[in-house]
Amino acid sequence: MSCASELSRSHEYQSFRSSVPLRKIVVDSDGMKGWKVYDSSPKTIKCPIICLAPVSGTADIYFKQILSLSAKGYRIISAEPPVYWNVKEWCDGFKKLLDYMELDRVHLFGASLGGFLAQKFAEVNAHCPRVVSLILCNTFTDTSVFSYNDSAVVFWILPSLVLKKMVMGNFETEKVDNEMIDAIDFMVERLESLSQPELASRLTINCVRCYVQPQKICHLPITIMDVFDEYALSNDVREEMYKCYPNAKLAHLKSGGNFPYLSRSAEVNLHLQVMNNINYKTNSKQRNNVYAKMH
Known part of the structure; x- marks a missing residue:
């Protein structure tokens, strides 16, 4: 992969690549x-x-x-799937990954799409819970919100260039600051690195008609994280998320675009600490300090 973006060349990213090894775990x-x-x-x-x-x-x-x-x-x-063509395959594969890594609770x-699949995995495994909590960032509960429902079945034969243009059309490039520009450039590099089957399979899962049954997972601690500036999904999709999970905690970011975990990482990281209630090494006084910083 050509490292042309600012984030790819950054000391932070280079430190990550040199200190955290990439593993390939075969599960089938x-x-x-x-x-x-x-x-980590x-x-x-x-x-x-x-x-x-x-x-x-x-x-x-x-x-x-x-x-x-991790510090x-x-x-x-961070887990990136192989080629799966439907939600069931993905959920089965993810379960095998957790089994291999000996992780009973996560x-x-x-x-x-990652948020949608997180919900589906929690739903499919509701009878034998493995998901402790969900944090759902700029996500959705129903794939019918996308324009390609009827044509998704032919994604597997479309050229990579066509598929990448479909995805790139959702990358907002107006009304953005430097951090958001860097995030977009970084994500474009990642998109370019995907093979045709990888991208086609993800788009197929993203667009073939499927929906979450929120009544099966609404008992879980759920945080909805979204941005108040422009991103790929509409306000109607945002409102539907709120309706599906009326008891969810809300983590609103004033801005951040499609990729706030890159462009507003400090805010996202604080929400991950506080909202997910996974205070491995954090006592109550430290938690109060984190809340104070957030507000």
Whole structure:
């Protein structure tokens, strides 16, 4: 991958790549489907935060969360799936990944498609809970909000260039600051690195008609994280999230665009600490200090 963006060349990203190894974990019986995983901090922590990326994301997009929160004693895992063509395949594969890593309980942080899949995994496994909490960033509960529901079945034969243009159309480039520009450039690089099957399969899951049954998971601690400036999803989608989870905690960011975990990482990281209630090394006095900083 050509490192042209500011974030790719940054000392922070280079430090991440040199200190946190990328693992490939094969979970299927034929030895073909491998998850790409960055895993930080003590492996003795058996209830980590697992970060799930949007359509265009690779496992390294959460490097700011991994570096910052692992330094505070949290275990953060960023997991990038292999090619799966439907939600059931993805959920089965993710369950196998958790089994392989010996993780019985997890907190899930997902952005866009990653947030949708986090909800579906919690729903599918509601009978045998493994999800402790959900933090859902700029995400949705129903794929019918997208324009490509009817054509999604042919994504598998479309050229990469066509698929990438579909995704790029959602990257807002107006009314953005330098941090948001850097985030967009970084995500464009990640999009360019994806193979045709990787991108086609993610877009297929993203657009084939499917919805979350919130009544099955609304008992979980859920945080809805969204931005108040422009991003790919409409206000109607945002409002539907609020209706589905009326008891959810709300983590509003004034700005940040489609990728606030990159462009507003400090704010996102604070919300991950406080809202997810995973205070491995944080006493009550420290928690109060974090709340004070947030407000």
